[in-house]
Amino acid sequence: MLHIKCPHCGMRSQNEFSYGGDASVKRPELNKEISDEEWDNFVYNRKSLRGKHLELWQHLSGCRQWIKVERDTATHEIFNTYKADEEIS
Amino acid sequence: MTQKFRLENGGLINRDKKLSFKFNGKKYYGYEGDTLASALIANGVHLVGRSFKYHRPRGFFGAGVDEPYAIVQLYRNNETEPNIKATEQELFEGLEAKSVNCWPSVNFDIGAINNFLKIFLPAGFYYKTFMWPKSFWYRVYEPFIRKAAGLGVASTKHDKERYEHKYEYCDLLIAGSGPSGLASAYAAAKNGARVILAEDKPRFGGSLLTSDVNIGNQSGEDWANSIISELKEMPNVVVKNRSQVFGYYDHNMLVMSEKVSDHLPKTKKYHPKQRLWYIRAKEVLISSGSIERPLVFGNNDTPGVMLSSAAKEYLKVYGVLVGKNPLVFTNNDSGYETAIEFKKNGVNPIILDSRVNPQSEIIDEAINLGIKIKFSHVVVAAQGYKKVSSADIAKISDDKKQLGTLENIKCDCICVSGFWTPTIHLASQSGNKTKFKEEIDAFVPGTSKQKETTLGAANGIFTLEETLKDSFIAGQDLSKKITNNDNKISFPNVVEKKSSQHDKFWCVPLPKGKSYKRFLDFQNDVAVSDIEIALKEGYRSIEHVKRYTTLGMATDQGKTSNLNGLQLVSDIENKVVPAVGHTTFRPPYTPISIGAIVGREVGQHSKPTRKSPMHSWHEKNNAVFVDAGVWLRPRYYQQGSETLFEASKREAKNVRTNVGVCDVTTLGKIDIKGPDAAELLNRVYTNAWLKLPVGKARYGVMLREDGIVMDDGTTTRISENHYHMTTTTAQAANVLSHLEYYLQLVWPELNVNVVSTTEQWAGAAIAGPKSRKLLEKLLPNNDVSNEGLPFMGYMESELFGVKARIFRISFSGELAYEVNVESNNGQFMWEKIIELGQEFQVQPYGTEALSTLRIEMGHVAGSELDGRTISYDTSLEGLISKKKDFIGKRSLNREAFTSSDRQKIVGVVPLDKKTSIPEGSHLVKDAQAPLPNKKLGHISASCWSVEHDNPFSLAILKDGKNMIGEKLFVMSPLKNKVIPVEIVSSHYVDPKGERVRS
Numbered sequence A: 001m002l003h004i005k006c007p008h009c010g011m012r013s014q015n016e017f018s019y020g021g022d023a024s025v026k027r028p029e030l031n032k033e034i035s036d037e038e039w040d041n042f043v044y045n046r047k048s049l050r051g052k053h054l055e056l057w058q059h060l061s062g063c064r065q066w067i068k069v070e071r072d073t074a075t076h077e078i079f080n081t082y083k084a085d086e087e088i089s
Numbered sequence B: 001m002t003q004k005f006r007l008e009n010g011g012l013i014n015r016d017k018k019l020s021f022k023f024n025g026k027k028y029y030g031y032e033g034d035t036l037a038s039a040l041i042a043n044g045v046h047l048v049g050r051s052f053k054y055h056r057p058r059g060f061f062g063a064g065v066d067e068p069y070a071i072v073q074l075y076r077n078n079e080t081e082p083n084i085k086a087t088e089q090e091l092f093e094g095l096e097a098k099s100v101n102c103w104p105s106v107n108f109d110i111g112a113i114n115n116f117l118k119i120f121l122p123a124g125f126y127y128k129t130f131m132w133p134k135s136f137w138y139r140v141y142e143p144f145i146r147k148a149a150g151l152g153v154a155s156t157k158h159d160k161e162r163y164e165h166k167y168e169y170c171d172l173l174i175a176g177s178g179p180s181g182l183a184s185a186y187a188a189a190k191n192g193a194r195v196i197l198a199e200d201k202p203r204f205g206g207s208l209l210t211s212d213v214n215i216g217n218q219s220g221e222d223w224a225n226s227i228i229s230e231l232k233e234m235p236n237v238v239v240k241n242r243s244q245v246f247g248y249y250d251h252n253m254l255v256m257s258e259k260v261s262d263h264l265p266k267t268k269k270y271h272p273k274q275r276l277w278y279i280r281a282k283e284v285l286i287s288s289g290s291i292e293r294p295l296v297f298g299n300n301d302t303p304g305v306m307l308s309s310a311a312k313e314y315l316k317v318y319g320v321l322v323g324k325n326p327l328v329f330t331n332n333d334s335g336y337e338t339a340i341e342f343k344k345n346g347v348n349p350i351i352l353d354s355r356v357n358p359q360s361e362i363i364d365e366a367i368n369l370g371i372k373i374k375f376s377h378v379v380v381a382a383q384g385y386k387k388v389s390s391a392d393i394a395k396i397s398d399d400k401k402q403l404g405t406l407e408n409i410k411c412d413c414i415c416v417s418g419f420w421t422p423t424i425h426l427a428s429q430s431g432n433k434t435k436f437k438e439e440i441d442a443f444v445p446g447t448s449k450q451k452e453t454t455l456g457a458a459n460g461i462f463t464l465e466e467t468l469k470d471s472f473i474a475g476q477d478l479s480k481k482i483t484n485n486d487n488k489i490s491f492p493n494v495v496e497k498k499s500s501q502h503d504k505f506w507c508v509p510l511p512k513g514k515s516y517k518r519f520l521d522f523q524n525d526v527a528v529s530d531i532e533i534a535l536k537e538g539y540r541s542i543e544h545v546k547r548y549t550t551l552g553m554a555t556d557q558g559k560t561s562n563l564n565g566l567q568l569v570s571d572i573e574n575k576v577v578p579a580v581g582h583t584t585f586r587p588p589y590t591p592i593s594i595g596a597i598v599g600r601e602v603g604q605h606s607k608p609t610r611k612s613p614m615h616s617w618h619e620k621n622n623a624v625f626v627d628a629g630v631w632l633r634p635r636y637y638q639q640g641s642e643t644l645f646e647a648s649k650r651e652a653k654n655v656r657t658n659v660g661v662c663d664v665t666t667l668g669k670i671d672i673k674g675p676d677a678a679e680l681l682n683r684v685y686t687n688a689w690l691k692l693p694v695g696k697a698r699y700g701v702m703l704r705e706d707g708i709v710m711d712d713g714t715t716t717r718i719s720e721n722h723y724h725m726t727t728t729t730a731q732a733a734n735v736l737s738h739l740e741y742y743l744q745l746v747w748p749e750l751n752v753n754v755v756s757t758t759e760q761w762a763g764a765a766i767a768g769p770k771s772r773k774l775l776e777k778l779l780p781n782n783d784v785s786n787e788g789l790p791f792m793g794y795m796e797s798e799l800f801g802v803k804a805r806i807f808r809i810s811f812s813g814e815l816a817y818e819v820n821v822e823s824n825n826g827q828f829m830w831e832k833i834i835e836l837g838q839e840f841q842v843q844p845y846g847t848e849a850l851s852t853l854r855i856e857m858g859h860v861a862g863s864e865l866d867g868r869t870i871s872y873d874t875s876l877e878g879l880i881s882k883k884k885d886f887i888g889k890r891s892l893n894r895e896a897f898t899s900s901d902r903q904k905i906v907g908v909v910p911l912d913k914k915t916s917i918p919e920g921s922h923l924v925k926d927a928q929a930p931l932p933n934k935k936l937g938h939i940s941a942s943c944w945s946v947e948h949d950n951p952f953s954l955a956i957l958k959d960g961k962n963m964i965g966e967k968l969f970v971m972s973p974l975k976n977k978v979i980p981v982e983i984v985s986s987h988y989v990d991p992k993g994e995r996v997r998s
């Protein structure tokens, strides 16, 4: 079980969180004309990375905040966690 | 019964407490502190079971967790448990155990015929033979195999025992209390670190209990005891025996199984049987020791052939002789230690050493004691069926290829030592890539992956002095990093005998003309010849060889067989062992009971039960409850001897003719506040929300981004910037997360707050033509006329002094209202409704009637919004705004979603107007068509229409729009039904929706 540092609450066990997928995905703006390809990329197409991955988790049984977690998908090493609106260098 | 093999004195057992026990129905005696294995051996019992494949007789091979043979069915306190190792089960008064894997009895076992037919059971036999003819598998092979095989029987009774889970944090977790575990724990504890020291056996000390060493002028055992007593007194230390750390998971989380009560005849009141510890450790010290490796020779599975370290443990810990005429067969000095212990207790062993001319202090001691030693000698084969009676031995050439003349010598046990295999399971589970250490012919942990350090024998260090030094330093350094304390500990003086180099030889060649089975895996009956066949047939990867031969796949996970198997593959393939590599170690290290894994999450505790504030009223009024997610909801209220069908029909009918009341507390409720609340709703729902006036409710449908319907419900504008959203019971949690996702990540500029209020409000739906009359009685000071409170209207009121929210919304298709009060007033509200509704023949109705009412009205619910349907399919496309964008809209122009023959919801009526239609059935054009018959759609929900008094179903049907009036067939292979039906509109009652507006 992973040990995730919620930037709002501190170290918590994985079972308090739910996974939210790739954090780099940007939803297209509302009312904007976009191609089928762009939309498909947003809805369906995800890279299945091996290695460093910036992803979303929600601290469901805690503060209910969505957070960003930088995790290695192969080793589960967590390098850093960020608040939803935090700048990532 | 006398314990013929028990020594007069010695051992760590309590001879003052004699215990009686039964094995295979026969009564024996042992002592407190025995294991079932040591007590049986003390009584001269060596036949305990039959092997898995050939049903060969099985005895004891080890003295602990590595035991491959002695697995028994245990009976304790009127319960039974399979897969218990006799070498681990502590004896208690009245213990009963039986052999497994033998039928009809251990002494006469019909499966042993396999042994004589063994030519038919080589590697891959099951794969090859039982595949053909296919029909034979079910009728002939499987029943036979099932009857003859197996490692015990699981109880089918409810397990009354209690199992607990515990979560713990510590600075250092130390797995194993041998010399390295004790030394590192002591050093770390002295530095003030929070330490957990775990030992799987009842006694602490590991190898110190059986080895002839001296630490700080004390015997190994005394030193271990003094360290443990000191540790137990320290407040920062938790010392646990009978506790196996069996899994190493991510982020330094380890799981440990503590057997709290298994050693007692009965679990004490309020105690658990077992406790599972989830331990998050800053540092982990693996001091799990090593397991002796077997030597491979003919019939090396005969009862009486066992590890020499086990023989020594039975002698030193339990005061038990595994034989009175022992043969020790070794390729290293460990066998000598066992022989010396025999000799010291008046037994004359013979040592066969495969080495040519080894020299060491230990060997000198054996010679001085007058023990008979034959160098360059090996056991070629054990003789005897149910117990070793003699051994064929021979001289072996220096290149280990040629055997001399066979000689038969009498013996009653053969103690083997093929050197030591470090127990690297935990390190490997942590992700550590292990490396092969040539000097010891075994794998040891490589570079640490997580915060783990492996010490002592587990790390391939077999001298006590080096082990203690490493371990004191590791304990000190790791704790210093955490606590910043630096308590220096002086190393104790260590006296131990020096060993000589072991022999790389491990497998005795077959003598000419003999075809003895030479076993590698003792639990799965995998012999040298099986590996040879697998390799001949082209299997190369060790993972494939393992699966084809089942080497190392038994419940002991190959603790004694893995390395010899690898060695054999590398010998045949002319590779070195590290090039062959080892198979993956996975948790659990040893079998863990299902009870321990499940813990307290059983029965009523498996999930929290949520009840509405009106629950006790429902109970008093004969409600029959149904699980709705985690909620308990009344399914129907039984009158007299009514069935579910009769009761739900009565309740639904009463709603259509008079008035009914239904507990709708479980509906998800989300409170939405903020200046941008309307904008959020406008983006979340498919229809328009910006112009909803205060005091009005609106029905909405929300989609996922892929265009599939996510949920539906009504949302009411309470005040300018305040909305009350309802969701389905099932989706309540998901919808809240969904809203939070968009508010926090996608549109953080929206100034809106959302919070769940599901449990803050108790809800009652009042439905039926007389519902307004009832509401007038409830709210005498309010205008609830069709003008005062129109359809989809909302008002706040007082219900006899209690704050109430009144919504004119309908799920049943009748004139209906929903009343919400704060939860603590729920019961009061409910009783008032029942009391004042008497004159209108009010009746409560449950979920079954609720479903009937919504199905015949054609209202969609969870069974139609099943994660596969879009708005069009559920006839909700009228709610899709063309003017604005919303979540999922861009997906709706996908080709499949716009095709002209897209599936759509329809109604289904059986032609005979009698036969009920099973939910989940398929709709087909031709009932006689050959299989697979093309499916046109499926039945999503069925009811007995109270309006029409015949069965009615909803279905999702291909090209449903153009199918009204068609005759199709409903097919249910599960219920073996074929029903001719007519497709009708999904709105079976009041298609114009006049009643809700009346």
Ligand SMILES: [Zn+2]
Pocket: A006, A007, A008, A009, A010, A059, A062, A063, A064, A065
């Ligand atoms: Zn948090």
